[in-house]
Amino acid sequence: MPIDTSIRPRWLPQVRPQVWALGMLTAGLLHTAATFHLDERVFYSLQSAWQDSSLQTRSLWLPGYQVRIEAKPVATVVDNLSGLTFDEQRNQLWAVVNNPEELVALDLNGEFIARYPLTGFVDVEGVTYLGDNLLAVAEERSQSIVILPVPTQPGELLREDYATVSLGMGASDNSGFEGLGYDRAGDRLFVVKEHSPRKLYEIQGIKASLNGQLNLKVIDREAWIEDKDMASDLSSVHYDERTGHLVLLSDEARMMLELDAGGELVSFRSLWSGFAGLKNSVPQGEGMTFDDKGDLYLVSEPNLFYAFERK
Numbered sequence: 001m002p003i004d005t006s007i008r009p010r011w012l013p014q015v016r017p018q019v020w021a022l023g024m025l026t027a028g029l030l031h032t033a034a035t036f037h038l039d040e041r042v043f044y045s046l047q048s049a050w051q052d053s054s055l056q057t058r059s060l061w062l063p064g065y066q067v068r069i070e071a072k073p074v075a076t077v078v079d080n081l082s083g084l085t086f087d088e089q090r091n092q093l094w095a096v097v098n099n100p101e102e103l104v105a106l107d108l109n110g111e112f113i114a115r116y117p118l119t120g121f122v123d124v125e126g127v128t129y130l131g132d133n134l135l136a137v138a139e140e141r142s143q144s145i146v147i148l149p150v151p152t153q154p155g156e157l158l159r160e161d162y163a164t165v166s167l168g169m170g171a172s173d174n175s176g177f178e179g180l181g182y183d184r185a186g187d188r189l190f191v192v193k194e195h196s197p198r199k200l201y202e203i204q205g206i207k208a209s210l211n212g213q214l215n216l217k218v219i220d221r222e223a224w225i226e227d228k229d230m231a232s233d234l235s236s237v238h239y240d241e242r243t244g245h246l247v248l249l250s251d252e253a254r255m256m257l258e259l260d261a262g263g264e265l266v267s268f269r270s271l272w273s274g275f276a277g278l279k280n281s282v283p284q285g286e287g288m289t290f291d292d293k294g295d296l297y298l299v300s301e302p303n304l305f306y307a308f309e310r311k
Contacts, residue, residue, distance in 0.1 A: 055266065058243065059243055059245060059260075059266045059267060060240055060243060060245060060258050060290070060294065061258075061266075061267050061310065062256055062258050062267040062268055062269035063267055063268075064311055065269055065296055065308040065309065065310050065311075066276055066277040066308060066311050067276050067278050067306060067308050068307045068309050069109060069110060069306060069307040070277075070278060070279060070280075071280065071300075071305075071306065072109075072304065072305045072306070073303050073304060073305075074095075074106065074110055074112060074303045074304070074305050075112040076115065077097060077104065077303040078302065078303060079099075079301065079302040079303060080097050080098040080099050081095060081104075081286065081287075081299045081300070081301060081303045082095070082097065082098050082124065082126070082127075082286045082287055082299070083095065083096045083124075083126040083127040083128075083138070083180065083236065083286065083287040083299075084127070084286075084287035084288060084289045084297060084298070084299045085127050085128045085129045085135070085287075086290065086291045086292070086297070087129045087150070088292045089133070090150075091108070091291075092105055092106065092108070092113060093105070093106040093108065093297060094127055094129065094135060094150075095299055096118075096125070096126070096137060096287075097124070098123060098124050098125055098140075099123075100117070101117070101118035101119075101121040101122070101123075102115050102116065102117055102118055103116040103118055103127070103135075103137070103151070104116075106305070108291065108295075108297070108307065109307065110305030110307065114154065116151050116154070116155065116156065116157050117156040117157070118137070118156075118157055119156045119157065119159065120158055120160055121139060121146065121157075121159045122139055122141065122142065123139050123141045123142070124137055124138070124139055124140075125138055125177065125178050125179070125286075126138035126177060126178055126179040126192075127180060127287075128181055128182045128289075130182050130184070130206070130207060131184050132207075134148070134150070135147070135148055135150060136189065136206070137180075138177040138179070138180050139177070140176040140177050140178060141176050142176070143166060143167050143168060143176045143177050144164055144165065144166040144167075144177075145164065145165045145166075145177070145180070145189070145203075145206075146159060146162050146164050147163045147164070147210060148161075148162040163210060165203075165216070167191075167201075167218065176194075177191050177192070177193060178192050178194040178234065178235050178236065179191070179192045179237045179249070179287065180237065182206075182239055183239045184241065186204070187204060187205055187207050187208055188202050188203065188204050188206075188239070189202070189203040189204075190202055190203075190221075190237045190239055190246060191203060191237070192235070192236065192248065193234065194234055194235055194251075195232070195233040195234070198225060198231075199220070199222070199225075199234075200221040200222070200225050200234065200237070200248070201218055201219065201221065202218070203217070203218050203219075204217040204218075204219070205217060221263065223263060224259060225248070225263075228248075228265065230250075230255065230268075231248060231253050232250060232252045232253050233250055233253070234248055234249070234250060235249050235250065235251040235286050235287070236249035236285070236286065237249070238288060238290060240290060244260075244261045245258050245259060245260055245261070245266060246259045247259075247290070249285050249286075249287075250285075251284050251285050251286065254270060254272050254281055255268055255269065255270050255271055256268060256269045256271065256288065271285060271298075276308060282298065282300050282304075282306065283300050284300050284302075285299075285300050286299055286300060286301055287299045295307065295308065295310075296308040296309070296310075
């Protein structure tokens with residue numbers, strides 16, 4: 001619609017409509033750049049391009065991953081597909097569903113294997129395999145971690161039957177514990193809080209506490225994420241035992257970050273359309289994990305499965 005210059009105050013200089021349009025476009029681009037932290041993405045992309053090639057062999061190197069299976073609906077799951085973890089003893093994946101709370105077994109191609117109702121569990125969001133046939137499940141609002149054995153037969157799993165660790169860290173709302181990752185060698189459980197504010201915790205001694213050694217230690221790893229503003233929220237975390245690196249998933253930013261043992265950024269991968277071979281952006285990434293060969297698996301609400309491999 002043409003601009004009515006007849007109502008322009010006399011003290012304003014006359015500006016052509018094209019200039020107004022250019023100004024509005026520029027303002028829109030600046031807003032978009034700020035919202036998605038494009039300056040940081042460009043900076044880290046250039047930094048990655050100049051990294052020593054030996055670093056790529058000593059890391060997961062997320063820019064090298066390309067999609068193999070994209071947005072495959074998981075059979076029998078309608079909505080709220082959330083956390084994901086790899087179980088090398090069974091060469092399969094475990095996922096959780098929030099409302100109704102369920103533990104779901106998948107193969108490495110996203111095919112449904114089995115489901116186990118989580119009776120008494122509330123607001124389940126994250127899951128990680130601890131080894132020794134044990135799983136840890138996170139309940140978001142209560143900020144609780146439930147340790148349960150891998151199920152061996154069909155049937156419901158009763159929360160009251162299992163050991164629980166509750167960590168009251170801030171308000172108990174819908175921005176609590178979102179994802180879990182476990183370092184078996186160090187007996188360290190990494191926990192991410194999604195937002196308001198974003199948080200990364202390291203909990204030492206989880207498995208030892210199951211054997212009666214009540215010596216849990218909680219470390220706030222705020223320093224590792226405080227300068228990673230381009231990841232505006234945190235929805236999942238994975239500890240990679242081969243490299244000792246940590247991988248974080250941001251749903252809002254549609255990206256993954258790889259951090260070294262000191263919390264420094266090593267690499268990142270955008271999950272937007274056109275990146276990693278994706279035809280469409282990942283709509284709402286909620287959980288991700290890597291297998292023992294380094295292949296990447298990711299789930300997104302409502303019920304979508306992705307698999308990536310490093311080229």
